[in-house]
Amino acid sequence: MKDLPISPLAPDAFPDLPNVAGMQASATRVGFYAGTRNDLMTVIFPHGASVAGALTRSATRSADVDWCAAQLPKGRARALVVNAGNSNAFTGPAGVAKNAATVKQTCALVGCAPHEVFLAATGVIGVPVAPNRVADTLPQAIAALAAPDWEALARAFSTTDTFPKGAGACLDLDGVEVRIAGLAKGSGMIAPNMATMLAFVFTDADIAPSVLQSLVSAHVETTFNAITVDSDTSTSDTLLVFATGANGASPITTQDDPRLGAFSEALRQVLLDLALQVVRDGEGAQKLIQVTVEGAHSDASARAIAFAIANSPLVKTAIAGEDANWGRVVMAVGKAGEPIAVDNMAVRFGGEWTARHGGAVDYDVAQVDAHMKGQEIDILVNVGLGNGRAIVWTCDLTHGYIKINGDYRS
Numbered sequence: 001m002k003d004l005p006i007s008p009l010a011p012d013a014f015p016d017l018p019n020v021a022g023m024q025a026s027a028t029r030v031g032f033y034a035g036t037r038n039d040l041m042t043v044i045f046p047h048g049a050s051v052a053g054a055l056t057r058s059a060t061r062s063a064d065v066d067w068c069a070a071q072l073p074k075g076r077a078r079a080l081v082v083n084a085g086n087s088n089a090f091t092g093p094a095g096v097a098k099n100a101a102t103v104k105q106t107c108a109l110v111g112c113a114p115h116e117v118f119l120a121a122t123g124v125i126g127v128p129v130a131p132n133r134v135a136d137t138l139p140q141a142i143a144a145l146a147a148p149d150w151e152a153l154a155r156a157f158s159t160t161d162t163f164p165k166g167a168g169a170c171l172d173l174d175g176v177e178v179r180i181a182g183l184a185k186g187s188g189m190i191a192p193n194m195a196t197m198l199a200f201v202f203t204d205a206d207i208a209p210s211v212l213q214s215l216v217s218a219h220v221e222t223t224f225n226a227i228t229v230d231s232d233t234s235t236s237d238t239l240l241v242f243a244t245g246a247n248g249a250s251p252i253t254t255q256d257d258p259r260l261g262a263f264s265e266a267l268r269q270v271l272l273d274l275a276l277q278v279v280r281d282g283e284g285a286q287k288l289i290q291v292t293v294e295g296a297h298s299d300a301s302a303r304a305i306a307f308a309i310a311n312s313p314l315v316k317t318a319i320a321g322e323d324a325n326w327g328r329v330v331m332a333v334g335k336a337g338e339p340i341a342v343d344n345m346a347v348r349f350g351g352e353w354t355a356r357h358g359g360a361v362d363y364d365v366a367q368v369d370a371h372m373k374g375q376e377i378d379i380l381v382n383v384g385l386g387n388g389r390a391i392v393w394t395c396d397l398t399h400g401y402i403k404i405n406g407d408y409r410s
Helices: 063-074 092-110 135-143 150-156 209-222 260-280 299-310 313-320 326-335 365-372 399-406
Strands: 024-028 040-055 076-086 117-124 165-173 176-185 198-203 238-243 288-296 346-349 352-356 376-382 388-395
Touching: 024 135, 024 150, 040 063, 040 135, 040 150, 040 209, 063 092, 063 117, 063 238, 076 092, 076 198, 076 238, 092 117, 092 135, 117 198, 117 238, 150 165, 150 176, 165 260, 176 260, 198 260, 209 238, 209 260, 260 288, 260 388, 288 299, 299 313, 299 326, 299 376, 299 388, 313 326, 326 346, 326 352, 326 376, 346 365, 352 365, 365 376
Parallel strands: 076 117, 198 238, 288 376
Antiparallel strands: 024 040, 040 076, 040 238, 165 176, 176 198, 288 388, 346 352, 346 376
């Protein structure tokens, strides 16, 4: 993949993420890419960690996703091995063999059980690799372990990303500092169905796996599962959250622990930050779009309508052209197949209603035009039926998307 210009929606700089106790990591090279870039992230939890996650529901998901799905119910981790450049998806027995060799080598080097090893991969689909391709590089990766260099780690598992993605938080829980640091990659093939391309979050809190899983399952729906770039669900979507318990506080083992609320909100904010960075890096993106749907029959109905709008090529190209074409929004609402009250329907761009009570209204054209020229676009639709509400995020569709994906394998 050729070097790409940094997205105009990128943050000014990679964030200063907190050090998370109870883990070591390295960014090293397998060699899936030409040149010298790192393409392997290895993380070790010397004393173990609770783990929870969310995985793609794709019927062609990778062997790595299948491996993680089998290990997640056990809830404990000692190692995470992530490569970029080859997704290990649709690779049949060769993909299983690659994972078996990687897990065996990791267990030998770390001294852990197979179910404590988690794997993820991203890159080209359908290209088998030699079983030992990743395993043979693990001794070097283990030798390079150190306190996390978060930006280097994020870059190691990127593909078409134009900037590394990180988010973090520090909070006080009854006098003990809790640290959270998260990394993500994703730019295209983004319409998550349980997670996003790849995202890994680490905390030094001590949280039981079942409690951690309940938080991840809840928050993924309003973060990673509320974004779309191109309506395509990846074969590799993986979100994993690890809790090392190394901050010394007493463990959180139940849902009614009074400390859980603050941690839950901090985790949600980190996940949302990462998810929105993925949209900001949407292939060819020039604008971040928030679509809010209100007045629907239910929240699920509002969500379906919002995604119909967010995934519409006609809506996305109109916004790329800075055109507040509310007629295309109306079209997208109609194709969603959800109940609406047409005569009560209203559409708003920025702070201006462009349609109300089922038809066009006079509005401040200059104000709407100014809003459309900005980098963050806000669309609100009220379908006039009930109390259902949902928010999803997407980006515009530009010539850049075609160029990037036309060149992807070259």
